[in-house]
Amino acid sequence: MKRTVTKAIFPVAGMGTRFLPATKSVPKEIMTLVDRPLIQYAIDEARAAGIKEFIFVTSRGKSALEDYFDDAPVLEQELRRKKKTELLEVLRKTTMESGQIAYIRQHRAKGLGHAVACARRMIHDEPFAVILPDDVIAADKPCLAQMVEAYAETGGSMVAAMEVAPDRASSYGILDVENNEGQALKVRGMVEKPESGTAPSNLAVIGRYILSPRVMKHLTGLGAGAGGEIQLTDAIAREVDGDGVYGFRFEGQRYDCGSKAGFLQATVAFGLARPDLRDELSEFLSALSLSSK
Ligand code: G1P
Numbered sequence: 001m002k003r004t005v006t007k008a009i010f011p012v013a014g015m016g017t018r019f020l021p022a023t024k025s026v027p028k029e030i031m032t033l034v035d036r037p038l039i040q041y042a043i044d045e046a047r048a049a050g051i052k053e054f055i056f057v058t059s060r061g062k063s064a065l066e067d068y069f070d071d072a073p074v075l076e077q078e079l080r081r082k083k084k085t086e087l088l089e090v091l092r093k094t095t096m097e098s099g100q101i102a103y104i105r106q107h108r109a110k111g112l113g114h115a116v117a118c119a120r121r122m123i124h125d126e127p128f129a130v131i132l133p134d135d136v137i138a139a140d141k142p143c144l145a146q147m148v149e150a151y152a153e154t155g156g157s158m159v160a161a162m163e164v165a166p167d168r169a170s171s172y173g174i175l176d177v178e179n180n181e182g183q184a185l186k187v188r189g190m191v192e193k194p195e196s197g198t199a200p201s202n203l204a205v206i207g208r209y210i211l212s213p214r215v216m217k218h219l220t221g222l223g224a225g226a227g228g229e230i231q232l233t234d235a236i237a238r239e240v241d242g243d244g245v246y247g248f249r250f251e252g253q254r255y256d257c258g259s260k261a262g263f264l265q266a267t268v269a270f271g272l273a274r275p276d277l278r279d280e281l282s283e284f285l286s287a288l289s290l291s292s293k
Contacts, residue, residue, distance in 0.1 A: 004050070005049070005126075006126070007055060008055065009057060009128060010056045010057065010131055011057045011130070011132060013115050015059075015109070016028030019263075025061075027061065027062045030064050030065060031263070033263075033267055033270050034270050034271055038257055039133050040094065041133070041136050042133040042136075045143065048142040049129070051144075053102070053122075054096065054102070055104065056101070057118050058104070058105055069096040071095055072095075076091060079091065112132075112230075113233075113234065114219075116130055116216075120219070124213070127151070127157075127210055127211060130209040132208075133207075133257075134256065135208070136255045136257050137208070137252045137253065137254045138255070138269065138273070146248070146252075147160060147250065150183065155244070156239065156246060157215060157246070158184070158211075159236065160205070160208035160247075160248055160250050161175055161206065162249065162250070163202050163204070165202070166202050168204075169196075172193065173190055173191070173205035173232075174204055175190050175205065176190065176200035177203060180203070183249050184246045184249075185203075186244065186246060187245040190205070192233035193227065205233065205247075206250070209236070211236065212239060215235050218234075218239070219232070219235045255269070268281070
C-alpha cells in the first residue's frame with residue numbers, strides 16, 4: 001500500500017446552527033478568524049502536508065464556499081489598477097486551480113461518516129486525509145504535515161489525538177490505546193461520544209485523519225451509531241483488527257471553532273500572533289481585564 005497522501009476530504013455540509021443567526025446566510029466555514037475564513041486555514045494546512053486534490057462535501061446554501069475559491073477577475077483588476085500588490089498576492093493564494101478541487105453534495109445530514117462516504121468515488125486504492133475545518137490547530141509544523149510524516153512509518157489509519165477534560169469526553173470520539181506513551185499510539189478500540197462515565201480514556205479524536213481506503217469500504221453499508229448518525233469513528237474502529245489504527249499526539253494548540261467560546265479564543269490567539277495587531281490588541285486586553293477587576 002502506498003503511503004503518500006495526496007487527496008483530502010473536507011466535510012463542510014453542516015448547517016452551523018450554533019452560530020445562528022450568522023449562519024443563516026453565511027456558511028460557517030466562511031466565518032473569519034482575524035481576516036481569513038476558517039476554510040482557508042484548513043486548505044493551507046492541507047497544502048503544507050502535500051495534498052494536491054481537495055474534495056469538499058457540501059450541502060444546500062454553501063455556494064459562498066465555491067465562490068470563495070474562484071478567480072475574482074474584477075477585484076484583481078481593481079487592485080492592480082490601485083497598485084495594491086500585497087493584497088493581490090493575498091487574493092491569488094485563495095484561488096484554486098479548477099482541476100484540483102471537487103464539490104460533492106451531501107443531500108441529507110446523516111452524519112460525518114455519511115459525509116465522508118459521499119466522496120467514495122473520488123478515492124481509489126489510496127490513503128486519504130480528512131480535515132474538519134472547525135478544529136483549527138496552531139502549530140510550528142502544521143498538524144497534518146506532522147501526521148503525514150508519522151504515517152509514513154506506521155501505515156494503517158491515523159487520527160489526531162489529544163487529552164480532554166474527563167467531563168468533555170462524551171463530546172468526542174475517544175480512543176482506547178495499548179500504551180499511552182510516545183507520539184503514535186496503537187489503538188485497540190474507539191468509541192464515538194461515550195456516555196458519561198463510560199469513556200475508556202480521555203484521549204479524544206481531533207479533526208485530522210489519514211485513512212486507509214478500507215475505511216471507505218467499511219462506511220458503505222454502516223448503520224447509524226451515536227446520535228442516530230453514521231459515524232466515521234465506527235468505520236475506523238473496524239480497522240483496529242485490520243491494518244491497524246494509530247492515535248497521533250500532535251504538537252500544537254487546538255481551538256474548537258465549532259463553539260462560540262473556542263472561536264473567540266482562537267480569534268484572540270491568532271490576533272495576538274499577528275505582528276500588525278499584537279500591540280494594539282494586547283493593550284486593549286489588559287485594559288479590559290483591569291477594568292473588570
Ligand atoms: C467529530 C467526530 C468526533 C471527533 C470530533 C473532533 O464530532 O465525530 O469523533 O472527536 O469531530 O472535533 P463532532 O464535533 O462533529 O460532533
